[in-house]
Amino acid sequence: xxxxxxxxxxxxxPFSRRIELALKLKGVPFExxxxxxxxKSPELLKYNPVHxxxxxxxxxxxxxxxxxxxxxxxxxxxxxxxxxxxDPYQRAMARFWGKFIDEKALATRMKANFAEGKERELVTExxxxxxxxxxxxxxxxxxxxxxxxxxVDIVAIVVAIWFPLTQEVLGVETFTEEKFPVLFKWxxxxxxxxxxxxxxxxREKHLxxxxxxxxxxxxxxx
Amino acid sequence: xxxxxxxxxxxxxPFALRVVWALKLKGVQFDxxxxxxxxKSPLLLQYNPVHxxxxxxxxxxxxxxxxxVILEYVDETWRQYPLLPDGPYDRARAHFxxxxxxxxxxxxxxxxxxxxxKEREEAFDQIFENLKFLEEELKGKRFFGGEKIxxxxxxxxxxxxxxxxxxxxxxVKIVEEEKFPLVSAxxxxxxxxxxIKESLPPHEKLVTKIRGIREKFLxxx
Numbered sequence: 539x540x541x542x543x544x545x546x547x548x549x550x551x552p553f554s555r556r557i558e559l560a561l562k563l564k565g566v567p568f569e570x571x572x573x574x575x576x577x578k579s580p581e582l583l584k585y586n587p588v589h590x591x592x593x594x595x596x597x598x599x600x601x602x603x604x605x606x607x608x609x610x611x612x613x614x615x616x617x618x619x620x621x622x623x624x625d626p627y628q629r630a631m632a633r634f635w636g637k638f639i640d641e642k643a644l645a646t647r648m649k650a651n652f653a654e655g656k657e658r659e660l661v662t663e664x665x666x667x668x669x670x671x672x673x674x675x676x677x678x679x680x681x682x683x684x685x686x687x688x689x690v691d692i693v694a695i696v697v698a699i700w701f702p703l704t705q706e707v708l709g710v711e712t713f714t715e716e717k718f719p720v721l722f723k724w725x726x727x728x729x730x731x732x733x734x735x736x737x738x739x740x741r742e743k744h745l746x747x748x749x750x751x752x753x754x755x756x757x758x759x760x
Numbered sequence: 761x762x763x764x765x766x767x768x769x770x771x772x773x774p775f776a777l778r779v780v781w782a783l784k785l786k787g788v789q790f791d792x793x794x795x796x797x798x799x800k801s802p803l804l805l806q807y808n809p810v811h812x813x814x815x816x817x818x819x820x821x822x823x824x825x826x827x828x829v830i831l832e833y834v835d836e837t838w839r840q841y842p843l844l845p846d847g848p849y850d851r852a853r854a855h856f857x858x859x860x861x862x863x864x865x866x867x868x869x870x871x872x873x874x875x876x877x878k879e880r881e882e883a884f885d886q887i888f889e890n891l892k893f894l895e896e897e898l899k900g901k902r903f904f905g906g907e908k909i910x911x912x913x914x915x916x917x918x919x920x921x922x923x924x925x926x927x928x929x930x931x932v933k934i935v936e937e938e939k940f941p942l943v944s945a946x947x948x949x950x951x952x953x954x955x956i957k958e959s960l961p962p963h964e965k966l967v968t969k970i971r972g973i974r975e976k977f978l979x980x981x
Binding site: 604607610611614630668 | 810824828832833851855864893
């Protein structure tokens, strides 16, 4: 049967880009549809009525939403170049760290970016502790997935690419090589991979976009 | 090999309850270790250094945290009474609703529980939005898992187990039968399932505890 795979996403979203990466890693041909989130398409609203968000994968007309749910689905349907390990305990660890990145690290990072005074100190320390936990998970391995990239690496691309970029724009020193030498080694290794670079937002465009967003957020809070 | 299954838990945690339900449905023997969260044990800190929370499942010395991650592990390790359906698409749907429970439904109900006045009215709007989706999902089904309870039911089960307690404390109905007949029916069916029924925390004790939490929260606000 002819497969129909569509991905509704946005070029700047790490959640959308991780799905592109998973599909490309597995060599799955797909149609990409860029959404304008200020003017959501009828298709997006039809395929993800609950959250009205991207990414949404539509496989033979059946929609799947929530990026980590999509990643697992992709891994089950196309089982070449597996993303998740086979062993149930290793799978649990991968899911744990995936959850940790999206539910903890990202939120703390946002708070650390915009907090002021004493609160900033506390949140920065919290961020440091969290990122240390993540760094320790590498434990001498090239990637979280071992010798090749896996589920956690794919989710953690947001740390590899988006975190340093935001840091550059804000001019802060919360996420540095000095503080996280092992994590930065992993960042170097993962950003050398061709397919990872095929799936990242173009740098200049991304920088300009993040700058504009941060300006927008700063002036909105004043 | 002799299995060693321990669950670090508290009697009142809805997250721990999910794991208890899963283990019992699969007939897995386990030891419960009651934690005092105001005085966390060295064991808990060792097994869950990242979050320092319960539940933690320890299987042959290896710890797993985060209730939904634990549920998946339990389902993959003990294959009797499968919690997740067979097909990848249906599995993705189950995962989606489990996430929806924790990301959307839970905060919205907590919102109604701790807010007052106009803020509470708005929180109710949020709940109704969420319940509408659940109502839709239950069309033609007895449980989210179909004929039997499954992964999504266990994830959403706290609604059936706990909402009546919250309603009793705030004196307001949160899930009205006329508005959400399918969700209401599901709630009643869910707590009637023998494994679920026998695992429910003692009602009065739970009301007292949660009332206390609410008062502390409102007092601090």
